[in-house]
Amino acid sequence: MNTASGQAKPTYDTSRIIGVVLPDDGTDLDLIRALRDEKNVIASTAITCRGIGILESVGDAVKGKLPPSELVRLVTVIVPDSEAKDLFEFIYEKANIGREAGGGVWMGMPISATRYTLPSGVPDERMRTRHDDE
Amino acid sequence: MSERNITYLTDVYLITCVVDHGKGEDVVKAARGAGAGGALIHSGHGVGIRERLGLLGIAIETEKDVVQMMVGSEQAEMVANLIYATAGLDRPGAGFIYLTPLETVATYLPRDIRERLRERTA
Numbered sequence: 001m002n003t004a005s006g007q008a009k010p011t012y013d014t015s016r017i018i019g020v021v022l023p024d025d026g027t028d029l030d031l032i033r034a035l036r037d038e039k040n041v042i043a044s045t046a047i048t049c050r051g052i053g054i055l056e057s058v059g060d061a062v063k064g065k066l067p068p069s070e071l072v073r074l075v076t077v078i079v080p081d082s083e084a085k086d087l088f089e090f091i092y093e094k095a096n097i098g099r100e101a102g103g104g105v106w107m108g109m110p111i112s113a114t115r116y117t118l119p120s121g122v123p124d125e126r127m128r129t130r131h132d133d134e
Numbered sequence: 135m136s137e138r139n140i141t142y143l144t145d146v147y148l149i150t151c152v153v154d155h156g157k158g159e160d161v162v163k164a165a166r167g168a169g170a171g172g173a174l175i176h177s178g179h180g181v182g183i184r185e186r187l188g189l190l191g192i193a194i195e196t197e198k199d200v201v202q203m204m205v206g207s208e209q210a211e212m213v214a215n216l217i218y219a220t221a222g223l224d225r226p227g228a229g230f231i232y233l234t235p236l237e238t239v240a241t242y243l244p245r246d247i248r249e250r251l252r253e254r255t256a
Binding site: 016047048053066069072074089099100102105107108 | 140173174175240242
């Protein structure tokens with residue numbers, strides 16, 4: 001949208017932010033692909049983090065030191081408010097969060113976010129899969 | 135979709151703390167001392183007060199540690215206060231901390247914790 005001065009003005013939608021912590025086993029790429037292909041959600045990012053787990057730390061921690069950290073991926077997705085609950089459950093199922101050491105998923109309160117769109121007529125780029133490195 | 139029986143956790147805050155590179159582990163240690171559990175640490179580049187201190191206007195890129203952790207609402211303020219004191223966030227340029235209320239959290243819960251939660255909510 002443009003204002004009278006010609007400067008682009010954002011349009012904000014009521015949205016939710018969903019964060020997903022996943023093991024570094026390629027699940028993040030599978031999840032992002034599934035969100036794009038099955039739910040048409042394209043506003044997602046993935047970053048690499050050092051994760052310090054809750055459960056493993058209890059017995060293994062040396063006093064005064066942190067338990068060893070492991071590589072994890074943090075996927076952040078912005079979703080429309082109306083679809084948030086459905087997408088939260090979709091992510092839980094697709095990323096298999098319910099398994100041991102499967103990570104976790106959280107959803108924030110409603111936020112305002114601009115809608116992310118892609119130019120039309122541009123073919124989808126092939127996404128990497130967890131099998132590409134094998 | 136919900137056949138798997140997801141356990142939803144509520145009253146949770148996401149604490150995010152941005153500190154100098156290398157200080158992230160100290161933040162996590164302090165938080166764990168106050169009862170927080172797991173944490174994520176990742177790197178980021180800040181452009182803040184130190185940029186103005188660059189020689190002849192040359193910007194100094196500041197590498198930061200970003201620490202994120204989820205804690206229960208009843209613990210959140212205590213954990214945040216402890217992090218604030220431990221990381222010396224009252225010093226200019228040391229970093230900052232913010233709390234984000236979360237609506238829902240879901241993760242793997244061992245059977246005994248699930249049962250304890252069920253007993254508490256029953």
